Amino acid sequence: MDAPAMAIRALTTARRANRRLKVVLYNPQAVFFTMPLALLAIGSELDPDVYEIVTIDGRLDPNAEDTVRSHINGAVCLGITVLTGAPISDALRISRAAKQARPDLPVVWGGWHPSMFARECLVEPSVDVTVRGQGEETFAEIVDRLADGRSLQGCAGCTVRLADGTIHENPARALAQVDKFRAHDYRLIPVERYFELKGKRQLDYISSQGCNFRCAFCSDPFVYGRKWVGLEPTRMAIRLKELWDQYHFNDVNFQDETFFTKRDRVQSLADRIVESGMKITWAATMRADQGIRMSDEVWARCKQSGLRRLLVGVESGSNEMLKRIRKDIRIEQVFETAEKMLRFDIAGHFPFIVGFPDESDASIQATLDCAKKLRSLSPDFLTPIYYFKPYPGSELVIEAVARGFRLPETLEAWAQFDYVAGMPGPWVSPEKFKLIERFKFFHELAWKRMSRDKKLLQQLARYRCDTDNYRWPVEMLLTRWILPAQRLS
Ligand code: B12
Ligand code: SF4
Known part of the structure; x- marks a missing residue:
């Protein structure tokens, strides 16, 4: 895309006046x-x-459209981060409003959805550029080129609509070390x-990008090509300490895909957190196979440095299914890691997925049984169960499409493709859906921390789970009637 003359004039004026050039970023x-x-x-x-x-941030600003409009005059571009699902419709709303107010404003989309559908997103006239994968270097180059009025042809990592309307895909950009x-x-x-x-002083922090693994339901292998790059631990600890001094947070939520990819890095970070005297707790993601390989010494050090909760993706209770989805773990490893977590008093989130294409009833039952067993180990172990939704870019989707499954074809349809709404894909029968929903309800009720006056209800729920009897779910209907389930997005 060639930056139109008007935009260049505005930028030149800003430069002559020795003003910094504005770049507007939006989170749907x-x-x-x-x-x-x-x-x-x-x-x-x-x-x-x-x-x-x-x-x-659209979550913080009820008048985001107006706020965006008020900032785009003279801006180099508007950058928007886009996840698959509901955030797309907000990204469209903002892009269209911005374009309407300033038709020459370059609008750049990046993040997980454009990384998988770089060309398809450009069918939308209000989007000019899409960025694939890691965005730091690509965006910096885009902004510099736009500010100088240079073309984006040849800018690695992005796909652009040229002045003649054709779409031009530049080569991919190699994954850079985040350090x-x-x-x-x-x-x-x-x-x-x-x-x-x-409602808490919790800092979100990202210490790595990508993942070395190959799970067939996940888009990471497609977007990052099974590569992983992470921050060096000393630098990370120094930065966290600076941020701690500045913001006085008491918890850090590491948002990495696989935080424990390198044990030495984690150990070294834990050592430095302890030495720094920061009084914090932290949470992160771990694979079950990483948990069992980690020595007790490192587990203890992590705990000492504040590790409070781990998210360990289990996905299925059937080893056969785990093999099919290429999770490359075994159920036994999940329980071994869970045992370590119990020993070191670390809470756990163990998410599962049901309803993979052609998944048998026996496989779903194995998942429910496994969730039951894990949940009963500790009130601090949660075992959420999600329905498989074909994540774009993953191997299972390629397989499903080859067998006739149709993915959404427009951005509007992708915006409706809501992972969070809790509805199953076409691979779960209505009867199975009913059973799973009841299971989820009673299973949660059976093990969550509850006040004494609700103990009877809890006993009843435990009895139902022990005997797998979810018929006549009066408790569930009443609760849902009093407290309707919240739609998540
Ligand atoms: C935080 C998070 C969320 C937050 C998002 C908060 C927000 N900011 O709006 C919440 C909780 C809402 C969320 C929800 C969900 N999430 Co989520 N989430 C994450 C998580 C853990 C961290 C995201 C993050 O901040 N990363 C750190 C930044 C630095 O990395 P990044 O986002 O990839 O950005 C880089 C590039 O993508 C690019 N880039 C990104 N944006 C832009 C914009 C521009 C202009 C440019 C140039 C470049 C660029 O540059 C960045 C730097 O290199 C990621 C996993 C991960 N580690 O990324 C999953 C992840 C994005 N989520 C995922 C999923 C599946 C979900 C859920 C379905 C989960 C669920 N079962 O409920 C929902 C559905 C989302 C929806 N439809 O509403 C998937 C991918 C989904 C997809 N295809 O879009 C991921 C990858 C996890 C996974 N491996 O499965 N999520
Ligand atoms: S599910 Fe987790 S471990 Fe598997 S590929 Fe995705 S990010 Fe990596």
Whole structure:
């Protein structure tokens, strides 16, 4: 895309007046208040002496459209981070409003959805550029080129609509070591607002990108090509300490795909957190096979440094299914890791997926049984069960499409493709869906921490789970009637 003359004139004026050039970044509405780390990553990489970054978050700003409009005059571009599902419709709303207000404004989409559908997103006239995968270097180059009025042809990592309307895909950009990037500048976002909305002083932090594994239901292998890059632990600890001094958080939520990819890195970080005297707890993701390979010494050090909760993806209770989805773990490893977590008093989230294409009833039952067993080990172990939705870019989707499954074809349809709404895909029969929903309800009721006056209800739920009897779910209907289930996005 060639930056139109008007935009260049506005930028030249800003430069002549020795003003920094504005770059506007937007995070669409979504569930939960995780800090917009993608915007922090790409915004922090721009030279602060040259660019002024304005970040706007649809979750914080009820008038986001107006706010975006008020900032785009003279801006180099508008960058939006886009996840598959509901966030797409908000990204479309903002892109269209911005384009309407300033038709020459370059609109750049990046993040997980454009990484998989770089060309398809450009069918939308209000989107000019899409970025695939890691965004720091690509976005910095895009912004520099736009600011100089240069073409984006040849800018690795992005796909662009050229002035003649044709779509041009530049070559991919190699995954860079994250250590070469500038530290994330949290002053770009209103950190205190996120603490407030989360109801806790919890900092979100990303210490690595990508993943070496090959799970057939996950888009990571497609987007990052089974590569992983992570921050060096000393630098990370120093940065966390600076942030701790600045923001006084008491918990860190590491948002990495696989935080425990390198044991030495984690051990070294834990050592440095302990030495630094920071009084924090932290949570992260771990694979079951990583948990069993980690020595007790490292487990103990992690606990000492504040490790409070691990998210360990189990996905299925059937070893046969785990093999099919290439999770490359075995159920026995999950229980071994869970046993270590119990020993070191670490809480756990163990998510499962049911309803893989052609999944047998026996396989679903194995998952429910496994969730039951894990949940009963500790009130601090949660075992959420999700329905398989064909994640774009994953191997299972390629297989399903080859067998006739049709993925959404427009951005509007992708926006409806809501992973979180809790509805099963076509591979779960209505009877099975009913059973699973009842199981989920009673299973949660049976083990969650409850006040004494509800103990009888809990005993009844445990009896139902022990005997797998979910008929006449009066308790469930009454509860849902009193407290309707919340739609998540
Ligand atoms: C935080 C998070 C969320 C938050 C998002 C909060 C927000 N900011 O709006 C919440 C809780 C809402 C969420 C929800 C879900 N999530 Co989520 N989430 C994550 C998580 C753990 C971290 C995201 C993050 O901040 N990463 C750190 C940043 C630095 O990395 P990044 O986002 O990839 O950004 C880089 C590039 O993508 C690119 N980039 C990104 N945006 C932009 C924008 C521009 C302009 C440019 C140039 C570049 C660029 O540059 C960045 C730096 O390199 C990721 C896993 C991960 N580690 O990324 C999963 C992940 C994104 N989520 C995923 C899923 C499946 C879900 C859920 C379905 C989970 C569920 N079962 O409920 C829902 C559905 C989302 C929806 N439809 O509403 C998938 C992918 C989904 C997809 N295809 O979009 C991921 C990859 C996890 C996984 N492996 O399965 N999630
Ligand atoms: S599910 Fe987790 S371990 Fe598997 S490929 Fe995705 S990020 Fe990696």
